[in-house]
Amino acid sequence: MSKIFLFDALREATDEEMDRDSSVFVLGEDVGHYGGSYKVTKDLHIKYGDIRVLDTPIAENSFMGMAIGAAMTGLRPIVEGMNMSFLLLAFNQISNNAGMLRYTSGGNFKIPLVIRGPGGVGRQLGAEHSQRLEAYFQAIPGLKIVACSTPYNAKGLLKSAIRDDNPVILFEHVLLYNLKDDVPDTDYFLPLNKAEIVSNGDDVTIVTYSRMRHHVIEAVNLLSKDNIYPEVIDLISLKPIDIQTIVSSLRKTNKLIIVEECMKTGGIAAEIIAQINDDYFDLLDAPIIRLSSQDIPTPYNGNLEKATIINPEQIVDSVKRLLS
Template identity: 70%
Template sequence: MLSCFIYNKKIMYMAEVLLFEALRQGLQEEMDRDPRVMVMGEDVGHYGGSYKVTKGFAERYGDLRLLDTPIAENSFTGMAIGAAMTGLRPVVEGMNMGFLLLAFNQIANNAGMLHYTSGGNFTIPIVIRGPGGVGRQLGAEHSQRLESYFQSVPGLQMVACSTPYNAKGLIKSAIRSDNPIILFEHVLLYNLKEDLAEEEYLVCLEKAEVVRPGNDITILTYSRMRHNVLQATKSLVYKGYDPEIIDIVSLKPFDLGTIGASVCKTHKVLIVEECMRTGGIGATLRAAIMEHFFDYLDAPILCLSSQDVPTPYSSPLEELTVIQPNQIIQVVEQLCEN
C-alpha cells in the first residue's frame, strides 16, 4: 500500500514493508547496482531462502549469483571468503545463525584476520547474515545469540538490525563496506512492519540511534529488546519517568560518542539485551562505559541479560530466560529512586 507526503517541495512515496522485505529490497538494490555482489547459502536460490529474503532472485540473477550450497557451512563460508579475496562481494546467508558455529574457524581465522596477516594485500568485503536470537519454541540449538561468540574476534565488524528501516539501510551499507561484517537479524522481527520511503538511503554502520530522548536514565539496547524496552517505556512515562532509549545498532565497535553524551546527561545507565550475561555484549559495553564515563555516573550500571542456560523448548521456561518488559520497569524505578 502506497502513501505519500511532501518534504522539501518533493513528493515522497511511502510503502508499508515487512522487515524481511526490507532486507530483500536492500539486497536487490545492491545486486542491481554492483554485478560483483552475489549470495550463497542453503536454499537461497530457487526456494528463496528460509525466510524468503532472496525470493525471486534466482530467476532475476541466475544460478551463478544466487548459489545454492550443500549443508556445509564451513565449506561455503570459506568459499565466500575466497571469492571476496578475488574481487567479489559475497553475502552469506546462514539458514540459522547457530549453524554458523560450524564455520567459526573460517569466520575468525580467515575473514577476520586475512587483511592483517596479508599485510593489507587482501580485503575481505563479505557480509554474513541470517536469522538468530530466541524464537518461539525453537529449542536451544536454534536459539543462539552469536554476538557473544564473535565480539572478541579481531577484524570483524558487527551490527544488529531492529526495524525495517535500519535493516534495509544496514544491509546496503554492509555490502558496500570493505570490512567483513556480521549482520544479526532476529527471527521474531521478520514480520515487523514499517512505512519506508522508496528513495534510496544508507544507515551508518558505526552509529547508534537515539530512539527516544530523555533525561532520567539511559537505556541501551539492540535488536528484539528495543521493542521490549519501548513497551516498558509506555508504563514508565505514564508513571512520570523520562528515559532516554538508545539502540546501539553497532555491536562492534560501539558508538561511544552517542552513548557517552547520553550518560553525561542522565548519569544513570541500564543495559537491556537478549545476549547471555557471561561474556555478552552488555558486559563489554558496561566495561567500556566504566572506563570512559565513570565520573559521570551517579549509580551502578545495571544490566538485564538472558540467563546463562541453553534456551528451553518449553514456552513458559523459554519466556523466563529472556528479559520481559515488567523486569525493565522494576529496574528503572529502582535506579531512578536512588
C-alpha cells in the same frame, strides 16, 4: 515512503545492490529456488540466475571458505546462514580467515563479505536454534557487527554492509521478520558504526539492540504514565560500540540500564560496562544495571523459555528501582 515487512526490506536491499553491481552474489542453504528460510531471497534466482543466487550443500565451513576466497578475488558475497547458530561450524573460517586476512596479507587482500541471517530466541526453537552469537564474534579483530531492529535500519545497514570492503556480520532477529514499518522509496544508507537515539529523556539512559528495542519501547510507554522519561539508545553497531553516544546521554541522566537478549556472562552489556567503568565512571550516580538472558541453554518449553529472557515488566521495575 512505503510500509513493508523487515524481510522485504532486506530483500529490496539485496536486489538493488545485485542490480547495481554484478560482483554481488548470494550463497547459502536454500537461498535459491526455495527463496531462503524467511524469504529474504525469494525469486532472486529468477532475475539473476543460479550462479549469483547459489544454493549450497549443508556444509557451513566449506561455503564460508568459498565466500572468503571469492571476496579475495574481488567479488562481494552475501552469505545467508539458515540459522546463525549453524555458523558456529564456520567459526574458524570467520575468525582466522575473514577477520584476519586483510591484516595478515599486509593489505594485499580486501574481504568485502556480508554474513547475515536469523538468530535470537524465537518461539520454542530449542537450545541449538536459539543462540545469540554476538558475544561469540565480538572478540574477533577485523569484523564489523551490526544488529537490525526495524525495516528501515535493516535495509540501510545491509546496503552499507554490501558496499563495505571489510567483513560485516548482520544479525537479524527471527521474530522481527514480520515487523512492518515505513521505508523510504529513495536510495539510502546507514552508518555501520553509529547508535540511534530512539527516544529522548532525562531520567535514565537505557541501551539496547535488536528485538529488545521493542521491549524497551513498551516499557517506556508504561513508565511515561508515571512521568518517568528514559532516553533510549539502540546500539545497532555491536562492533565497534558507539560509546560516545552512550556517554553523551549519561552526561544528562547519570544512570544506565543495559537491556539485551545476549547471555549475561561475557555479553555485549559486559563490554559496555567495562568501557564505562574504565573511562567514564565519574558520570555515574548509581551502579549500572544489566538485564540479560539467563546463562543456560534456552529451554524448548514455552513458559521456561520466556523465563530466560527479559520482559518489559522487568525493565519497568529496574528503572523504578534505580530512580528510587
